[in-house]
Amino acid sequence: MVAAQTQSTKALLARLRELRLHASRQPEEVVGIGLELERRGTLSKASDEMWDAVEQVAIAATETGQTHLAKTLIASLSSHFSSSTPHRSTYLSGVLKEAEGDLAGAREHYETAIREDETDVASRKRLIALHLSSPIHTLPDAGASSYKALSSSIPASQQPYLAASLSRQKGIHILVHYLDTYYADLAAWLSLASAYASLALYPQALSALAHALVLAPNDPWVALKYAETAYTAGDVHTAWKEFCRVVEMSTEEGDATPLQGAARRAAMGAKLCLPRLRASSSPSDPLLAPAKLDALDLVFSRLLLDAYSKTEGAVGAGVVRKWIGGAVEA
Template sequence: MSAQTIRSSSTATLLADLRKRRLEQRRDFHLVLLTGLELEQRGQLNGGSDDQWEAAEQVAVAAVEGGNVDLVQTLVLRLDKHYRDSQPHRANYLHGLVLEVRGDLDGARNCYERNVQDDETDVPSRKRLIALHLSSPLVTLPDPPTKGSPSASVPASAQPYLAASLHQQKGISVLVHYLDIYYTDLAGWLSLATAYAQLALYAQALAALAHAVVLAPSDPWVKLKFAETAYTQGDVALAWKEFLRVVEMSTEAGDKELKGAARRAAMGAKLCLPRLRTPEKSKKASKDADALLAPAKLDEMDLLLSKLLLDAYHKTDGAVGAGVVERWIGGGAEAGPR
């Protein structure tokens, strides 16, 4: 939904779109923020119905992620008056949002931790707590002090790095505990996979993505993320099969051009081919009688993928032109695009 579409949509349509995003657990904070700004301009985030209060809170969270301080403070002030007596923890959570957008991350973390300790079912506070921990920058610790250093403790220069590392570990721990309770949170599993991948824990990331695939079996982008992670981990045979599956599920009958996830998956499948043609892989495929890994099948799929990719890029005036793809395919996919 573009900004122009949002401006031309009715209030009922915009509120319905926000409701759908809440039900589907889709973040899309930039679109939520654009929608919220339009509704605020129309005076439709002042409460009234439950749907409007829910929408106001949803927009407040998006405003935190978008850094819109004024909108956050305006909405939280209204929401606080509405929730303070009936749902004090919810009001405290909203004040945590204000602390976040002001840059007081330690204060926000403390606020959310108090909420979770008082009420383990406080999902919004738990999610923000996880997000704050996982958003700590990943950095490398400085070299340890040399032997004979007068200081046996961690040097002051290393403290920020150590704190970031501890926040990452705490965030993963809290997220795993959350998913044990709320298994069906697709966004949670995707966040966990990303957190593991950032730490180069690809086996754990792949395990998290396996749960995401179970929850969204028809989403090609989730399947694509699973395939790419399998490739990065080194399980090329699994990646090959999953890339092909993405191409299949993303291409409707009659389509003559690769689009979206299918195009990216085809690129990934081409990268797998040189590594699947090694003598060890060919021998293992013959032993396991795996049809998709048989040399003849690999050759057949190689030609098909090349044709699909060349057709797709010849019809696209994108950043990567057909000439680049032709050179990549002609020179061997293992060389990679240049």
Template sequence: MASSLTVPQAIQELKIAQARGHRDSNEIVRKGLFVLEQKNGLKMLGEDVWDFLEQMAVAALDIGQLELADDCIQRLAEQFPKSPRVEVLQGQRIEAKDLDMAIKYYETLLDADETNVAAWKRLISVLRQQNKMDRCISELTEFLDTFYSDLEGWLELADIYASVNLYTRSLQALSHALLLAPQNPFHTLHFAETAYTANDIPLAIRYFLRTTELCGDDSRGVARRAWFGVRLCTKHLTLHPDSPSESATKPMSTSSLNALGELATERLLAAYSSTSEKAVVPGRKEVLKLLGGSGTSR
């Protein structure tokens, strides 16, 4: 730890990492140990000491510093006996030792309180780690029947279905995610790419286009991938106008496909030809060649 770092600075950086959901566990443990090693370090945290110990416990478990995790969890358990959050931390500690034992532990917690969301999610996570996919899907489906608005749960279910090549079911799960977060272009792009993988090209192109609408004038990142998806779809549908659609999405006219193909090519050429992006866009030359553009900037 740099000697120039002060305890207040370390505490502030840890708070920022926690607020933003950053999971750089090595860095969290380094800064946390720095605070712990200083005289009155914990006292300087005030009422934030418990959040600090929880953050440290999770990070220590991530990188295998089990003694440090045990110390943090023990302090929390002494302060908050029977706390559901602490009980789940204790479960994560058991996971580091024995996954089967962790499953039994989470089942015990859920027998005592069937609304224990954190324990239910950890149970689902462990089942997936052990590749017990049937029960994992069953538990997650039941969880979502109870807590419909859990966006992360629907995304997890979509990912699980996709991992076993059940793309239609993955799309069904993603459709719920879109209902919960209709303005999020990442989820719309995810839906479009899954539809493309499922070979429902008419459905995919409509959601690629929806993604470009949500991104506005942004020509980078998500929008670029969406326009590339539009380009692939228009090419496919032009060559195979009778492509089947399991979702029964109506096909576009040839004139619409041609216009969209030209627009997608134009947007991609503009994005990949931008002088300001030359150094940061991976595969720039290859994409320009594929699109029929030159490797030089305009």
């Protein structure tokens, strides 16, 4: 990569624009460009594109710990957008607090912003993320009423984990409320499913993933997540059907390319289902007849053997071949 100092201002702005258009997060590169543009005084010039670049550099600065640069740029954004579109800069002030390690202050900042304007989606999303992912030592203090109500009978060694659970539950509550308004946010449904799963609430996780499947019916990774969650929840029949569907949607007849990505994981998941299906299959279900299961077992074994025999340096390839065993000779 050519050093930012040796490039023209036009070239540097073009590179930032290229990264934005491709949604490519390269925070170190963006900050390097931003520092050079700031040194040249370019970022202080008023234009729509320039403010896009300022916001881009400010976010990258918080991600890389360049808090001094972030403060300067966020102050400029706040001054410029305070009357027209305050949401664009309000949440960044909270992100800066996060970068400085003041997570409690960031939560308070986001909560205040939402109280003042319920349409501030950016602040709401950051508040959700804080509750769902904050480290244990930064979770809500033990003075909260909800904590006191549940902690009296919990051993002291387990109380930090209780606090973690309470924080995730609050994040889930905010996220559910958000999805009542913004139903089409696929990423939010996936986050909700992961949050439920982290609390071992697998039926609720499957319900959230069902909404994700509605929004992305042809995405094999969403279907795979649904299948894996169903398997973890003990719903082997549902998991089996979804694993098979992922393999089917990811492969075509006559395709010379071995199983990859979601399809490979789904084939493994399907094979994990087979012993339990054989033990509990209903004679009235033709799809679970022993002969049908044996035939599909053979298909998945051959697909996996073919995939790992053609993938050089595959991690665990030998283990997979041993796991499949001698059931199939390639």
